Amino acid sequence: MPNPSSITLEDIARVAGVSPMTVSRVLNGKSGVAAATRQKVMAAVQASGYVPNLNARALAGNQTRVLGMLVPDFSTQYISELARGAGHAANQAGYELVLYTHSHAQQKASTHVTLITRGLLDGLIIVLPDIADQQLEGLHQSGLRMVIVDHRHELKSLPSVDADNYRGARLMMDHLLDLGHRRIGFIAGRPDTRASLERLRGYKESLQLRGIEIDDQLIHPGNFLQAEGVKGAQAFMQLDQPPTAIFACNDMMALGAMDLVRDMGLRIPEDISIGGFDDIPMSAHFYPALTTIRQPLFDMGSAATRMIINMLSDIENPSHQLELKTELVVRSSTGPASN
Amino acid sequence: MPNPSSITLEDIARVAGVSPMTVSRVLNGKSGVAAATRQKVMAAVQASGYVPNLNARALAGNQTRVLGMLVPDFSTQYISELARGAGHAANQAGYELVLYTHSHAQQKASTHVTLITRGLLDGLIIVLPDIADQQLEGLHQSGLRMVIVDHRHELKSLPSVDADNYRGARLMMDHLLDLGHRRIGFIAGRPDTRASLERLRGYKESLQLRGIEIDDQLIHPGNFLQAEGVKGAQAFMQLDQPPTAIFACNDMMALGAMDLVRDMGLRIPEDISIGGFDDIPMSAHFYPALTTIRQPLFDMGSAATRMIINMLSDIENPSHQLELKTELVVRSSTGPASN
DNA sequence: CTGAAAGCGCTTACAG
DNA sequence: CTGAAAGCGCTTACAG
Numbered sequence: 141m142p143n144p145s146s147i148t149l150e151d152i153a154r155v156a157g158v159s160p161m162t163v164s165r166v167l168n169g170k171s172g173v174a175a176a177t178r179q180k181v182m183a184a185v186q187a188s189g190y191v192p193n194l195n196a197r198a199l200a201g202n203q204t205r206v207l208g209m210l211v212p213d214f215s216t217q218y219i220s221e222l223a224r225g226a227g228h229a230a231n232q233a234g235y236e237l238v239l240y241t242h243s244h245a246q247q248k249a250s251t252h253v254t255l256i257t258r259g260l261l262d263g264l265i266i267v268l269p270d271i272a273d274q275q276l277e278g279l280h281q282s283g284l285r286m287v288i289v290d291h292r293h294e295l296k297s298l299p300s301v302d303a304d305n306y307r308g309a310r311l312m313m314d315h316l317l318d319l320g321h322r323r324i325g326f327i328a329g330r331p332d333t334r335a336s337l338e339r340l341r342g343y344k345e346s347l348q349l350r351g352i353e354i355d356d357q358l359i360h361p362g363n364f365l366q367a368e369g370v371k372g373a374q375a376f377m378q379l380d381q382p383p384t385a386i387f388a389c390n391d392m393m394a395l396g397a398m399d400l401v402r403d404m405g406l407r408i409p410e411d412i413s414i415g416g417f418d419d420i421p422m423s424a425h426f427y428p429a430l431t432t433i434r435q436p437l438f439d440m441g442s443a444a445t446r447m448i449i450n451m452l453s454d455i456e457n458p459s460h461q462l463e464l465k466t467e468l469v470v471r472s473s474t475g476p477a478s479n
Numbered sequence: 480m481p482n483p484s485s486i487t488l489e490d491i492a493r494v495a496g497v498s499p500m501t502v503s504r505v506l507n508g509k510s511g512v513a514a515a516t517r518q519k520v521m522a523a524v525q526a527s528g529y530v531p532n533l534n535a536r537a538l539a540g541n542q543t544r545v546l547g548m549l550v551p552d553f554s555t556q557y558i559s560e561l562a563r564g565a566g567h568a569a570n571q572a573g574y575e576l577v578l579y580t581h582s583h584a585q586q587k588a589s590t591h592v593t594l595i596t597r598g599l600l601d602g603l604i605i606v607l608p609d610i611a612d613q614q615l616e617g618l619h620q621s622g623l624r625m626v627i628v629d630h631r632h633e634l635k636s637l638p639s640v641d642a643d644n645y646r647g648a649r650l651m652m653d654h655l656l657d658l659g660h661r662r663i664g665f666i667a668g669r670p671d672t673r674a675s676l677e678r679l680r681g682y683k684e685s686l687q688l689r690g691i692e693i694d695d696q697l698i699h700p701g702n703f704l705q706a707e708g709v710k711g712a713q714a715f716m717q718l719d720q721p722p723t724a725i726f727a728c729n730d731m732m733a734l735g736a737m738d739l740v741r742d743m744g745l746r747i748p749e750d751i752s753i754g755g756f757d758d759i760p761m762s763a764h765f766y767p768a769l770t771t772i773r774q775p776l777f778d779m780g781s782a783a784t785r786m787i788i789n790m791l792s793d794i795e796n797p798s799h800q801l802e803l804k805t806e807l808v809v810r811s812s813t814g815p816a817s818n
Numbered sequence: 819c820t821g822a823a824a825g826c827g828c829t830t831a832c833a834g
Numbered sequence: 835c836t837g838a839a840a841g842c843g844c845t846t847a848c849a850g
Contacts, residue, residue, distance in 0.1 A: 148827055159837045164829060172835060194599050195534040195543075196827030199842045204534075206599070214559040214566075214578070215760070223553045227580060239553070239578040241566060260533050260545070260599065366764065395764055402766065421554070425705065425734055427741065427766035487843055498821045503845060513819060535843030538826045 147190045155184040167192060198260070206236040207448060208261040212268050213241055216364075216392060217420035218437060219267065222289060225441025226265060233449050235262070263448035265289060265441075268333060285451045287444045290335050299451070299460045301444045305335045308433040308466030309342025312387055312415045315431070315468055317350055320477035321385040321413060327362045327372035327397065329389035336364075339389050339417060358383055362393050369396020377404060384477045385413035391423045391432055398426060398473070409475030419469055428472035436464050486529045495523040506531060537599070545575040546787060547600040551607050552580055555703075555731060556759035557776060558606065561628060564780025565604060572788050574601070602787035604628060604780075607672060624790045626783045629674050638790070638799045640783045644674045647772040647805030648681025651726055651754045654770070654807055656689055659816035660724040660752060666701045666711035666736065668728035675703075678728050678756060697722055701732055708735020716743060723816045724752035730762045730771055737765060737812070748814030758808055767811035775803050 149167070153160045158177060165173050166181045184190075198204045207230050211219050223239055230237040238261070263285035269276060273292055280286060280298055287299040316324055326343045329336030340359070347354055357379055360372035369388050373396065376383050386401075388394035394416030398408060406412050408428055416423060419434035443462055488506070492499045497516060504512050505520045512520075523529075537543045546569050550558050562578055569576040577600070602624035608615060612631060619625060619637055626638040655663055665682045668675030679698070686693055696718055699711035708727050712735065715722050725740075727733035733755030737747060745751055747767055755762060758773035782801055 150827080160828080161837055162835090165836090168829085174835060177835080193538070193827050195537040196842090197829075199532070199534040199538055199844085200827075200829035204599075208577075214553070214562045215556065216559075217554065220553040220555075220559075227553075236579065238547075240575065260543075398766075399764055422761065425738055427737075489843080499844080500821055501819090504820090507845085511819060516819080532843055535826090536845075538828085539843075539845035 147188050149190075149192065152181065152184045152188065152190055155188070156180045203262045203452070204260060205234060206238055206261055207263050207265065207445060209237060209239045209265040209267065210269075211239060211241050212270065214239070217422055218390070218418050221420065221437035222267060222441040222444075225438035225443075226445045227441075228438075229442035229445035229449075233446075235445075235449065237445070262452055263287075265444045265448065268330075270332070285448050287447045289440060289444050290333060292332055292334060299447055301440050301447070301462045301464070302335065303435040303440065303464050303466050305338035305466070306342045308417060308435070308468075309339040309387075310346050311466065311468040312417070312431075312433050313343055313346030315470065316385045316387065316413060316415060316474065317346065319385075319413065319474060321383075322352060322477070323355070323358065323381065323383040323385075325358045325360065325372070325376040325383035325386040327360045327369055327386065327388040327393050329362055329364045329393075331361065336362075336389055343387065362389055364390050364392060366392045366396040366399075369393030369398075370400045371396075373397035373400040377401070383412070385415070385474070387415045387417075389417055391416040391418045391420045391426075391430060394423075394430055394432070394473075395426055398430075408473050411478055413474040413477075415474055424471065426473070431471045431474040432469050434467045434469045436466075440464055486527050488529075488531065491520065491523045491527065491529055494527070495519045542601045542791070543599060544573060545577055545600055546602050546604065546784065548576060548578045548604040548606065549608075550578060550580050551609060553578070556761055557729070557757050560759065560776035561606060561780040561783075564777035564782075565784045566780075567777075568781035568784035568788075572785075574784075574788065576784070601791055602626075604783045604787065607669075609671070624787050626786045628779060628783050629672060631671055631673060638786055640779050640786070640801045640803070641674065642774040642779065642803050642805050644677035644805070645681045647756060647774070648678040648726075649685050650805065650807040651756070651770075651772050652682055652685030654809065655724045655726065655752065655754060655813065656685065658724075658752065658813060660722075661691060661816065662694070662697065662720065662722040662724075664697045664699065664711070664715040664722035664725040666699045666708055666725065666727040666732050668701055668703045668732075670700065675701075675728055682726065701728055703729050703731060705731045705735040705738075708732030708737075709739045710735075712736035712739040716740070722751070724754070724813070726754045726756075728756055730755040730757045730759045730765075730769060733762075733769055733771065733812075734765055737769075747812050750817055752813040752816075754813055763810065765812070770810045770813040771808050773806045773808045775805075779803055 149163050150160050153163045156163065158181060162173065162177060163181050166178045194204050209223060209226055227237040265287055267289045269288060269292060276298060287301060289301050291298065291300045291302065326340065328340055344354055360375050362368040362372055369392065372393065373386060376386060386397050388397050394414055397414050401408060401412055408414055416430050416432035419432045423430040423432050488499050488502050492502045495502065497520060501512065501516060502520050505517050533543050548562060548565055566576040604626055606628045608627060608631060615637060626640060628640050630639045630641065665679065667679055683693055697715065699714050701707040701711055708731065711732065712725060715725060725736050727736050733753055736753050740747060740751055747753055755769050755771035758771045762769040762771050
């Protein structure tokens, strides 16, 4: 058996005694091939271990059947859950999913995106883009099939998938408020994300609805990273009147807040309650297990993939701006207000 | 400005008033082009936003300058650290790194690997392969540039990168033994990995060296997942004579063991010590912070990438089997034996 | 230092 | 139901 990677479609044609065209047809599952012919071709493919060259296929004008997912990094479970969902949906539909990041790249992000997309990918899922809206728009105009997960601002024109961040924040706040908390610290997320802004809006409106004044000292900037959770909690605990609860904009920052608070010798939730956002798998194993807002990450990933595949099939896709529900998951890090 | 994705090298040639050949030369940084010509071409490229078609480039016989990393899943920080390192080294050398998994794929893993590799990737890093050794060997024979990270068994012929797992296990055991522990439970990793076997060997030999008999009840099978850590710890704690320390084969299983032990109302490390392996970033934030063995994951990823790039450049690469050092990181989950 | 030709391995119209 | 031709956008020898 020769080296599979040097076998071409023409070789198969020769062995099967048909034209390359016919081999192409059976390989692509097209109709209009006699059963007997199909058999012969299949047999030759099986016997040789032939695998089509994706570059040639793509160049000849069709598609690669590989989808890309561009992520800010590989390090959080937020990303991995999204990727699991996207990968699952892609494979269901006969596509490959490939992940990449441009955090290290020297080139401008947009060039980078164009480069890898030109020919290699049929479509792209962009998670938490740190590319300017205008450039994204340009990419979209230029015909790149894409959907944004957790987009920046109000790109109403671009296909996107998000969770209902505002409502999620409201749920967490109502939970905390119902437990009697009145001073609640808020650690914000990356300020260039709509998700973060929406959660902040939920925080503020929840307070207002109960007639509680917003105290700017209780709002700390953040960036979704653990270390910022530590800093936020630290700032809060140095206040004359520290909060009795902290609502961190994601689970990793909640973890950071827990680290700090525990280092100070406080008990969770007896002395202070802590809530997160995301419900990454790990959060159930924090100590104490984290009360958080569940984003359907897996579903968001698969929904994004299905949207792209629909675009590829030119199927009309009415819901270009998908928003999935969030829900409160009560575990052990929140309890009645201590004072 | 026309749609960048429809501009070809020929368009640039026309605009710059040179032949396509010359454009190709400047794009690829080849010598033997007049400075003035180079300038003209560059200007045309800049103005148009031209980006080369990777498929055409690859098909024409060269390379894509994209490397792949095939991983069992995207969900653990063990993977993300490896990917960070690999991505960094790739970008340093002007390559892209793309991640993918075949866990959902219906097809046989090897077909899958061949498919995506045919044309799309210049080389492949395979992490914790669950592909039969023989098939890997076949892939290698067929000319695929690859390196295995954490390989299965004794594939001496394949390029690989590993940590010194045996020594790592010895370090943890010596630490525990020095703290006075005599009954130490061991939760094993995925049995088809060499890493797991080597750690088990380290466990056993450490005991023997101190003249402590090996008790099979204190060795529990595992698979590197959190849930298996829970089960292992559970089995140990039901013993007539439970261990005073547990050494889990990776950090995620150590986390599981911590979960269980705490649910039983035991204190860590006062009542029982727990040690892990990997030193994933999260482990410093477990409660209590985990004592573990550090694998240089980032470095392993970048070393693997550099090995592939060397192969691509036909640079002789003497050290085809790289083994990186492990070290003990003492934090708060281990302490003196309690009885 | 620069260019004309052939070809990489496929697929898309177009015939029959 | 099947095939001969042209072409996708590049690059590799080969000339000059």
